[in-house]
Amino acid sequence: xxxxxxxxxxxxxxxxxxxFWSANxxxxxxxxxxxxxxxxxxxxxxxxxxxxxxxxxxxxxxxEGLKILANQRDVPYQSLLKIFLxxxxxxxxxxxxxx
Numbered sequence: 281x282x283x284x285x286x287x288x289x290x291x292x293x294x295x296x297x298x299x300f301w302s303a304n305x306x307x308x309x310x311x312x313x314x315x316x317x318x319x320x321x322x323x324x325x326x327x328x329x330x331x332x333x334x335x336x337x338x339x340x341x342x343x344e345g346l347k348i349l350a351n352q353r354d355v356p357y358q359s360l361l362k363i364f365l366x367x368x369x370x371x372x373x374x375x376x377x378x379x
Contacts, residue, residue: 285312285313285314285315286312286313287313288300288313343357346360346361
């Protein structure tokens with residue numbers, strides 16, 4: 281049996297939307313507004329990930345080696361470091377699924 285869902289109010293900006301779904305979304309009972317049995321996975325290829333600045337102490341020689349590799353590939357060394365980390369994370373995830 282399908283029950284009629286409440287309409288989502290018209291929200292004027294992102295702050296209002298955040299406040300509404302914080303009160304009525306995950307962690308609370310959003311089923312009054314959303315029929316989750318009809319939900320589909322969505323890909324958002326143009327969504328920029330949230331970034332967080334961190335501080336990591338690395339040996340000088342490691343940083344210099346990274347800069348040399350980055351220069352050879354014509355990319356900033358911090359970008360190359362992110363690529364290396366992403367590749368390793370993906371490899372580790374694959375190992376866990378296989379094991």
